[in-house]
Amino acid sequence: MPDTSPTAAMLVIGDEILSGRTRDANMHHLAGELTKHGVTFAEARFVSDNHDSIVAAVRELAARYTTVFTSGGIGPTHDDITADAIAAAFDRSIDVRDDARTILEDHYARTGTQINESRLRMARIPEGASLIDNPISAAPGFTVENVHVMAGVPSIFQAMVASVIPTLAGGPPLLSQSLTIHRGEGDIAGPLRQLAEEFSDLSFGSYPFQRDGAFGSNIVVRGTNGGRLDEAMTRLAALFEQANA
Amino acid sequence: MPDTSPTAAMLVIGDEILSGRTRDANMHHLAGELTKHGVTFAEARFVSDNHDSIVAAVRELAARYTTVFTSGGIGPTHDDITADAIAAAFDRSIDVRDDARTILEDHYARTGTQINESRLRMARIPEGASLIDNPISAAPGFTVENVHVMAGVPSIFQAMVASVIPTLAGGPPLLSQSLTIHRGEGDIAGPLRQLAEEFSDLSFGSYPFQRDGAFGSNIVVRGTNGGRLDEAMTRLAALFEQANA
Numbered sequence: 389m390p391d392t393s394p395t396a397a398m399l400v401i402g403d404e405i406l407s408g409r410t411r412d413a414n415m416h417h418l419a420g421e422l423t424k425h426g427v428t429f430a431e432a433r434f435v436s437d438n439h440d441s442i443v444a445a446v447r448e449l450a451a452r453y454t455t456v457f458t459s460g461g462i463g464p465t466h467d468d469i470t471a472d473a474i475a476a477a478f479d480r481s482i483d484v485r486d487d488a489r490t491i492l493e494d495h496y497a498r499t500g501t502q503i504n505e506s507r508l509r510m511a512r513i514p515e516g517a518s519l520i521d522n523p524i525s526a527a528p529g530f531t532v533e534n535v536h537v538m539a540g541v542p543s544i545f546q547a548m549v550a551s552v553i554p555t556l557a558g559g560p561p562l563l564s565q566s567l568t569i570h571r572g573e574g575d576i577a578g579p580l581r582q583l584a585e586e587f588s589d590l591s592f593g594s595y596p597f598q599r600d601g602a603f604g605s606n607i608v609v610r611g612t613n614g615g616r617l618d619e620a621m622t623r624l625a626a627l628f629e630q631a632n633a
Numbered sequence: 634m635p636d637t638s639p640t641a642a643m644l645v646i647g648d649e650i651l652s653g654r655t656r657d658a659n660m661h662h663l664a665g666e667l668t669k670h671g672v673t674f675a676e677a678r679f680v681s682d683n684h685d686s687i688v689a690a691v692r693e694l695a696a697r698y699t700t701v702f703t704s705g706g707i708g709p710t711h712d713d714i715t716a717d718a719i720a721a722a723f724d725r726s727i728d729v730r731d732d733a734r735t736i737l738e739d740h741y742a743r744t745g746t747q748i749n750e751s752r753l754r755m756a757r758i759p760e761g762a763s764l765i766d767n768p769i770s771a772a773p774g775f776t777v778e779n780v781h782v783m784a785g786v787p788s789i790f791q792a793m794v795a796s797v798i799p800t801l802a803g804g805p806p807l808l809s810q811s812l813t814i815h816r817g818e819g820d821i822a823g824p825l826r827q828l829a830e831e832f833s834d835l836s837f838g839s840y841p842f843q844r845d846g847a848f849g850s851n852i853v854v855r856g857t858n859g860g861r862l863d864e865a866m867t868r869l870a871a872l873f874e875q876a877n878a
Binding site: 421465575593 | 647648649650651652653654655656657660661664665666667668674675676677678679680681682686708709710711712713746749750751752754755769770785786788789807809817818819820821822823825826829836837838839840841842843848850853855
């Protein structure tokens with residue numbers, strides 16, 4: 389499928405998921421939001437809490453894709469090293485910034501919480517970054533060039549995504565339709581390949597599954613032209629109805 | 634934490650997860666198995682069904698980590714391009730190989746299935762690769778140098794992981810203990826940092842959560858020395874019992 393839509397990548401930072409302790413939820417959420425907005429989600433990376441790994445990944449992804457989202461590592465604890473790594477990746481200085489400090493001070497005054505040195509770490513913002521609103525716990529995310537730096541806590545991550553997505557240039561939303569075929573991929577691969585070649589403006593994915601000991605496949609057809617998608621699905625259904633007969 | 638254990642990375646290949654259609658299950662499974670075997674899971678990447686993206690990622694990960702696992706893209710359909718990409722990444726030729734063809738022929742003879750051109754694609758193996766057994770649907774995975782190439786269907790992926798993991802050099806298993814503290818990270822960050830500095834042979838992770846409107850944090854301490862881990866957990870519990878009083 390020729391693809392001229394804007395691209396996005398995600399960098400998930402932290403040992404939590406790589407150690408097998410928890411499952412990621414943020415990538416799946418972002419994937420759905422980007423697809424709705426017509427942005428192609430082209431790559432995701434998970435790295436541990438390691439300064440050099442974060443810096444290298446941010447540089448590579450920011451250079452390769454239109455937009456990058458990061459998740460995790462912007463809290464107050466010693467293992468929250470994302471903000472410093474982002475500053476390093478863009479050769480910018482970083483320090484507690486007055487606007488971010490004010491946001492935190494106002495929030496903690498309202499909730500009767502003591503601000504301390506650890507909490508103040510969350511006001512460390514790379515030079516020239518713009519802030520991303522955190523309606524849940526105040527500590528802001530931030531944007532440096534094409535990189536949006538967000539919290540890892542899913543409720544906060546989702547709120548930040550909701551405020552950033554509308555600012556991105558989107559493409560036409562990517563539509564998809566799917567058909568479940570209860571036959572092994574080996575039986576359907578030949579005709580499917582021919583159909584995919586004929587409808588080269590659409591993308592055809594085949595996702596095999598095994599259920600109750602039998603193999604099947606979900607065929608997902610994606611594209612931005614709803615009429616062509618309908619046409620392809622009609623052909624697809626006829627193809628395997630015929631082959632099943 | 635000084636870390637001399639072997640490292641692993643994973644490359645998940647396919648549009649399925651990046652489009653938001655499904656959630657990944659294989660990374661979480663592999664993470665648990667690697668941790669038990671004492672291998673540090675250092676990085677995971679998700680890329681779409683794009684030849685150049687796969688080739689570039691395989692080369693980078695294979696050069697950087699002790700072992701690489703890939704998941705997805707080795708079936709019979711037109712979008713299964715992993716085997717060719719792996720061959721390209723290592724500058725090896727690829728063709729239908731007799732040993733892999735025999736495995737498929739035997740399997741299909743037993744199940745009364747017709748072998749065809751599409752199914753035969755699953756016997757395309759890069760030159761010099763060794764095969765990985767697939768006890769579920771026969772089509773083998775394969776290993777080229779330090780890269781293990783596996784199916785994306787979770788049941789098959791898991792079976793292949795089970796046969797590869799025992800062949801890897803492991804480190805001492807990484808032990809972990811955790812403590813849930815019902816206070817915001819900002820309150821515990823200071824003392825936690827000091828404890829982490831004192832127990833520099835262990836790693837301390839702080840994973841914040843929000844539940845019923847209140848913030849808390851799971852503190853996870855990891856290391857290979859069980860005695861030191863016990864000592865740190867005792868100190869950690871005392872620290873926040875005291876702070877709570």
